[in-house]
Amino acid sequence: MTKIIDGKALAAKIRQELAEEIGALSARYESKPGLAVIQVGADPASSIYVRNKKRACEEAGIVSFGYDLPAEVSQSELLELIETLNNDERVNGILCQLPVPDHIDEFTILSAIDPAKDVDGFHPVNVGLLSIGHDCLVSCTPAGVLEMMHAYDLPIEGQRCVVIGRSNIVGKPVAQLMLKEHATVTIAHSRTKNLPALCREADILIAAIGRAGFVTTDFVKPGATVIDVGINRNEEGKVVGDVAFDEVSKVAGAITPVPGGVGPMTIAMLLKNTVKAWRKANGIIE
């Protein structure tokens, strides 16, 4: 029987647990975690993500500070805001919703965020710490993938893992996490040869490509764990993953659906990172 990994239910459980943790600790320490969410411009998809993040914060007892900047804001004005937030004790996490407009250099912005407040885990310091297997703020989608695999007791150690996709926000960090958990990891990408055959070697197949239904049964070893990070719209406008769920779910040992798989976990991990940063800033170790 294929296990369907219910990210929606798991994320709800984590958010509930975080709300309880924050409720108990904030009373005792007279402090509340705070998250600053910066949006530059009014990209409709970004606006939905930002709204969902703010709402999730409020439900969990995290104070959210919203900064909606016009698309024409200069890079130096944005850097000034980040500097102010870096020095604001009420703010434990800072995220700048991507993408930013073309006149702003993404790397410069991400590098300006205090690594201790970098709840998206995109700062080069956190990326470097992850690559040497050190404790750090890990980017939310990869952290969500790992959390799901742990919650469902899916084996990682000693397993062959193939990650399709080498982006800085998903492919590379999820590969680092799998390596840290002692999997044998291969990162595949658009120039990889014989991709289906390579993927068929995988005990764990992670798809982070951005192409609807790209991963078919031809890519999947029977019994493998298949994690679908993709969020795409098909011709009918329906949200679908990178994996052809209907056929692959008949072959996989465990699989994440889209929607309701990795997506909800990403926000839960953002809240978790914010609480982690808040605890550290306030010396809360209990």
Ligand code: NAD
């Ligand atoms: P990206 O475009 O930055 O990277 C895509 C990767 O896929 C690239 O490394 C590329 O080499 C690889 N690729 C493209 N075509 C390929 C092919 N034909 N064969 C093999 N590899 C190929 O995308 P991203 O930001 O990593 O996002 C990937 C997907 O995950 C998107 O659908 C995105 O919407 C989704 N996503 C979901 C979440 C979430 O919370 N669930 C978070 C981030 C991204």
